[in-house]
Amino acid sequence: MGLLTQTGGLASEPLPPPSSHDQATHGWSNPSPSERHLQGERNYEELKGDTGPLVYPAGFVYLFTALQALTGGSIAAAQAIFAGVYLLTQAAVMALYIRSRALPPWTLCLLCLSRRVHSIFLLRLFNDCWAMLLAYAATLLLQSRRWTLAIFVYSAAVSVKMNVLLWAPGVLAVLIRLASPLPVLRGLAAGLLLQALLAGPFLAVAPRAYLGRAFELTRVFQQRWSVNWQFVPADWFVDRRFALVLLALHLRLLWSFARFRWFQAEGGVGPALRRFFSRTTKEEAEASPMSLDFMLYILFTANLAGILSARSLHYQFYSWYFHMLPYLLLRTRLPKSLSIGLLLCIEGVWNIYPPHAATSAVFQFLHWLLAAACWSLPAPLPGPATKVLGRRPVHRRR
Numbered sequence: 001m002g003l004l005t006q007t008g009g010l011a012s013e014p015l016p017p018p019s020s021h022d023q024a025t026h027g028w029s030n031p032s033p034s035e036r037h038l039q040g041e042r043n044y045e046e047l048k049g050d051t052g053p054l055v056y057p058a059g060f061v062y063l064f065t066a067l068q069a070l071t072g073g074s075i076a077a078a079q080a081i082f083a084g085v086y087l088l089t090q091a092a093v094m095a096l097y098i099r100s101r102a103l104p105p106w107t108l109c110l111l112c113l114s115r116r117v118h119s120i121f122l123l124r125l126f127n128d129c130w131a132m133l134l135a136y137a138a139t140l141l142l143q144s145r146r147w148t149l150a151i152f153v154y155s156a157a158v159s160v161k162m163n164v165l166l167w168a169p170g171v172l173a174v175l176i177r178l179a180s181p182l183p184v185l186r187g188l189a190a191g192l193l194l195q196a197l198l199a200g201p202f203l204a205v206a207p208r209a210y211l212g213r214a215f216e217l218t219r220v221f222q223q224r225w226s227v228n229w230q231f232v233p234a235d236w237f238v239d240r241r242f243a244l245v246l247l248a249l250h251l252r253l254l255w256s257f258a259r260f261r262w263f264q265a266e267g268g269v270g271p272a273l274r275r276f277f278s279r280t281t282k283e284e285a286e287a288s289p290m291s292l293d294f295m296l297y298i299l300f301t302a303n304l305a306g307i308l309s310a311r312s313l314h315y316q317f318y319s320w321y322f323h324m325l326p327y328l329l330l331r332t333r334l335p336k337s338l339s340i341g342l343l344l345c346i347e348g349v350w351n352i353y354p355p356h357a358a359t360s361a362v363f364q365f366l367h368w369l370l371a372a373a374c375w376s377l378p379a380p381l382p383g384p385a386t387k388v389l390g391r392r393p394v395h396r397r398r
Helices: 033-038 058-071 075-100 115-122 127-143 147-160 162-178 181-205 207-214 240-262 269-278 281-286 292-308 315-320 322-330 336-350 357-375
Strands: none
Touching: 033 058, 058 075, 058 127, 058 147, 058 181, 075 115, 075 127, 075 292, 075 322, 115 127, 115 315, 115 322, 115 336, 127 147, 127 162, 127 292, 127 315, 147 162, 147 181, 162 240, 162 269, 162 292, 162 315, 181 207, 240 292, 240 357, 292 322, 292 357, 315 322, 322 336, 322 357, 336 357
């Protein structure tokens, strides 16, 4: 994640405090990359705006070009569309929670309480919003075991912003446990074909420029907008060795979760892989059982591992994982009051502007506490007489 995180944000534009006047973001910069694209420019190095060079894959260009054409460049009209994206995202996440049947109904209210997320979705016009909507939609497809289509939609999300790659280890783990190789290969082929079709016009003109900009893994952010590492000395923050340490941390977290949590029922990663490659499509139903609840645990902890090892998190990156926090916290063995308190504290950190050393230290403490709570496997599901989402209470006769 130390390297991956550098691909997913605005290199030069911070998120101003919620009370300030909201300005256009990268897609609405003047002149915008979308306008240059409409004018026929296909060299990625020439697609620039007043917030800096374009650093997103081709899906972003087509999406914001369509939005520019649809709104006529009007920020107010675009914000109305983004309000719809916010509502759709909320609906998708609520559907995931309901289908997991693991949390009480009031949990859904927590998804609507973030001031910062409201700002990111409704006012700022960030592509993060679209990427996360697609990611949650793909997760719904994954819950429905529509493996090929789910992988394709995840690929579409990556084409808008690369932060969705942080989900990839979790998605792969779910597929290894439940799917057979054939639909996975079809999904990978469809996802790669989508990336090739979207990037084709840019690759034909300047392939190195496209690959260097759209999938740049070595870009360094400005530390002053980093929410998570303000207490690190400035020379350390830009040091490549710091990035490599964080990358190693990311890989270690993923391996630990995979070996001791995600594939615990299979006896580890190796046995799970052997079963996956020997499984036929007809044998999918006989694969190791996995509840939709545990599927979310795998996907959300994979993303959390990336957040923990991020080299820099800007304010808009909160949208990458906010909707997962109520689930992760309330499915741990922590007391409910403590879980809600942690959620409020995390929200508070993201609403302090500008970031400084103390808030970054609090950020790290809260998130590692969350990781420790998630490391202990999810708490047992509510008993049969307890109300859960999507299921009425059942009282058994003694």
